[in-house]
Amino acid sequence: MVTTQPAAVDRPPTIHDIAALCGVAASTVSRALSTPERVNIRTRQRIQAAAAQLHYIPNSQAKALSSGRTGAVGVLVPDITNPFYFDLIRGTQLQLKAAGYTQLLVDTEESDEVEASTMEQLRKSADGIVVTASRLSDEALLAAAAKMPMVTVNRDVPGVPAVLIDTPSATTQALDHLISLGHTRIAYMAGPVTSQSSTRRWSTLSEAAEERGVEVRRLGPFAPKTQSGAAAADAAVHSGVTACIAFNDLIAIGMLQRLRERGIRVPEDMSIVGCDDIFGADFCNPPLSTMASPIEQAGRVAVSMLLAQLNPLAGGGTRSRSVMPTHLTVRGSTGAAPG
Amino acid sequence: MVTTQPAAVDRPPTIHDIAALCGVAASTVSRALSTPERVNIRTRQRIQAAAAQLHYIPNSQAKALSSGRTGAVGVLVPDITNPFYFDLIRGTQLQLKAAGYTQLLVDTEESDEVEASTMEQLRKSADGIVVTASRLSDEALLAAAAKMPMVTVNRDVPGVPAVLIDTPSATTQALDHLISLGHTRIAYMAGPVTSQSSTRRWSTLSEAAEERGVEVRRLGPFAPKTQSGAAAADAAVHSGVTACIAFNDLIAIGMLQRLRERGIRVPEDMSIVGCDDIFGADFCNPPLSTMASPIEQAGRVAVSMLLAQLNPLAGGGTRSRSVMPTHLTVRGSTGAAPG
DNA sequence: CAAACTTTGGCAATCGGTTGTCATTTAGAT
DNA sequence: ATCTAAATGACAACCGATTGCCAAAGTTTG
Known part of the structure; x- marks a missing residue:
């Protein structure tokens, strides 16, 4: 012995x-x-x-050390308390789990610095990352993508595989919906300036508005939180518009609350359209008309694309770009223009 | 060279x-x-x-392998899409980050098996775990706690450090609130049978009801999702009560929606009290009266207790049990009893 | 100036696996 | 029966740190 x-x-x-x-x-x-x-x-x-x-x-540590593969994938979200990410996270989690990977979920607190340092941190403890609504510059993102397999969600940078949510087309639907209800003075309540999706949505919107001969003005920017909705509502009222398209549902719901406080009726006096169809959009008062898309599926697709990058075996031409469909869900927060 | x-x-x-x-x-x-x-x-x-x-x-892998410490803490939640956990997760994330730890967030899908296997998995890749609303038996939990540092949230097992949310006392407040509004026939819409907090809340409630001489019946169990609210609402209507105390806000919000569909007015015909004060409770229709508590703080406290276990240096008698205060927040979903 | 002690930093083992190299066994082909 | 090729499994280096042990250098004390 x-x-x-x-x-x-x-x-x-x-x-x-x-x-x-x-x-x-x-x-x-x-x-x-x-x-x-x-x-x-x-x-x-x-x-x-x-x-x-x-x-x-x-022992996964030992395995990772000697093989170089960690069996983990990082998922970066700017704000874990934003319901939009719930479904996304669930999607990534399900897909990762099915493939035997572990999900490392990190809240980057809407900060580009936290985002960058997290990526650096993850470089050795994850095999790849899914980055949602990145706050980083195109260059920084491209550089990071060169160092480790990466898929972005809601952020389009040439050279980086991405899952995009086709809100621009839904935005046009929303605009047509409002126009058909007689609205001619419409506002876009913008999201953070660093948000690419907000920027793109605005350019689609202003272009479409011009084609249709209606006035759409841009207000904001507003932080994507319900609390910002109060300022957004006040800005909208002050600008004299009769309908608003909000960057996301959080802002829209916040506006609903503020308008109610101020005695402004929705949709009689003001119509509101949100975006994302988050938890709560269907039961707020009034229920929110919003642009919906299969978010959980977006998460799953993002993971699939990443795993395809990690295991290039089965071939099948790696898609580098996937666009999720979006549609307008009309509920009670939009109605005929006043007067 | x-x-x-x-x-x-x-x-x-x-x-x-x-x-x-x-x-x-x-x-x-x-x-x-x-x-x-x-x-x-x-x-x-x-x-x-x-x-x-x-x-x-x-390289954190290498560090973990040789030192035995991983610098990571697992956080297990039964359902990541349940808004109740948003604030909790944010609390744990903030506190862990402040201490230089990484959070490994896992959704156990309300399954005891997933929970158990995750714990086993985490045994070598995390220094400790925070387990919320565990579905495991007392014995299993105790055994797991013996193998690795652990703090539970919303689950009380002797011998395992825990953060508890004092919903029983708030439940009594809710009952008194309803009684003062003239209600005498009240229902408790129970959560999952494996949920300890649901069980405890019911025992507090039935006891208090007896003391006060009112009738409280238990209905359910219902899954903690808005979808279950429809069945809960129907059950409540059928049982002839005039007020309901729901296991949580998800069920309560689901009930609100169903009652509205059925043309039953809240609170005129039926009063509803939720629990947790989740995202959405303040803007649903009508706004939900609910039992609120500092959830994010609960997350922070849980992490603090865990870290105290991991680094027993600074002494200061490790608390093994922490109770978060709760209070009833009255909004629009409760009103005078009909008739 | 020597003895005793403290500081400093190198060596090497270790954590728990993976993986390239190579000798040996086994099986198949002729 | 002989030769070749394939299958098998052992050895040892390696991944990137940590840490106990010890020798060399420096400092203090008597």
């Missing part, structure tokens, strides 16, 4: 314990478990049985 | 690169960076300068 401890105390079993139990080398155990075809079936079965008996669980 | 590669390609720098650059041993670099007082100040400064110059970032 030269072995250090015949009956290991309580320390989790390692491949060495299995090797000792089976009378083979540790490397054989490793192969039996990760490349079964490299090991004789009889040896393999003995090893697998021993592993099961010992309740062996591979 | 015996060194393998004078100008390292692009591979992230390691302590060996720093050591080579400074002409010291790797172990000295390690010490200079983690136990600075063990290294001469001049050497240390040279090393630190070199580390900065090389943009050195320690």
Whole structure:
């Protein structure tokens, strides 16, 4: 008995314990478990049985250290309390789990610095990352993508695989909806200046408005939180518009609350359209007309694209860009223009 | 020049690169960076300068493997799309980040099996875990707590440090509120049978009801989702009560929607009280009377308790149980009993 | 100026796996 | 029966840090 401890105390079993139990080398155990075809079936079965008996669980740290693969994928969101990300996160989580990966979820607090440092941090502890609504510059993002596999969501940078949500087309639908209700003075309540989706939505909107000969003015920017809705509502009222298209549902819902406080009726005096169809959009008062899209699916697609990058085996031309459809869901917050 | 590669390609720098650059041993670099007082100040400064110059970032995998500490804490939630957990998650995230830890967030999908396997998985990749609303048995939880530092939230098991939310006392407040409005036939819409908080709330409630001489019946169980609210509403109407106390806000909001569909007015025909004061409770229609508590703070406290377990240095008697206060927030969903 | 003690930093083992290399066994082909 | 090729499994280096041990250098004290 030269072995250090015949009956290991309580320390989790390692491949060495299995090797000792089976009378083979540790490397054989490793192969039996990760490349079964490299090991004789009889040896393999003995090893697998021993592993099961010992309740062996591979140490992911050690595995990552020697193989370079961590089996984890980072998911960066700007604000974990924004309901928009719930479904997205659930989508990524489900898809990652199905593929045997672990999700590392990080809230970057809407800060480009936190985002950048998180990426650096994750560089060695994740195999790839999904970055949602990045606040970084195109250059920074491109540089980061060169260092590790990456897929963006809601952010289009040439050269970086992305999942985009086709809000521009839905924005046009929303505009037509409002025009058909007789509105001619409309406001766009902008999101953060660093948000690419806000910028793009505005350019689509102003272009479409020009074509249709209606006036759309841009107000804001507003932080994507319900609290900002109060300022947004006041700005809208002051500007004299009869309808608003908000950057997202949080702002829209905040506006609803503020307008109610001020005694301004929705939709009789003012129509509001949100974006994202988040949790709550269907039960606020009045229920919010909003642009909906399959967010959970977007999360799943993003992960699929990332995993395709990580395991380029099955081929099948890696898509580098995927656009999720969007449609306008009309509820109670939009109605005929006053007067 | 015996060194393998004078100008390292692009591979992230390691302590060996720093050591080579400074002409010291790797172990000295390690010490200079983690136990600075063990290294001469001049050497240390040279090393630190070199580390900065090389943009050195320690490899957390390697660190974890050799030190046994991972610098990560797992946070298990049953359903990431339940808004109740948003604030909790944010609280844990903030507190962990402040202490230099990484948060590993996992959605256990309301399943005890996923919960158990996740714990096993995390055993080697996290230093401790925060378990919210566990679906496991007391024994399983106790056994798991013996294997790794753990703090539960909303789950009380003797021997396991816990953060509890004092909903029982708020439940009594809610009951008194309803009684003062003239209600005498009241229902409790129960949550999952495996939920300890639902069970405890019911026992407090039925006891208090008896003392006060009013009738409170238990309906359900209902899944903690808005979709379950429809069934809950129908059950409440059928049972002839005039007021309901729901297990949580999701169920309560679902009831609100269903009652509206059925043309039953809230609060004129039926009063509803929720629990948790989640996102949406203030802007649903009518705004929900609910039991509120500082959820984000609960997350922070849970992490503090866990970290105290991990670093028993500063002493200060580790609290093993912390109760968060709760109060009833009265909004528009409760009113005088009909008739 | 020597003895005793403290500081400092190098060596090497270790954490738990992965993986390239190579010798040996086994099987198939001729 | 002989030769070749394939299958198998052991050895050892390695991933990037941490840490116990120890020797060399420096400092203080008598």
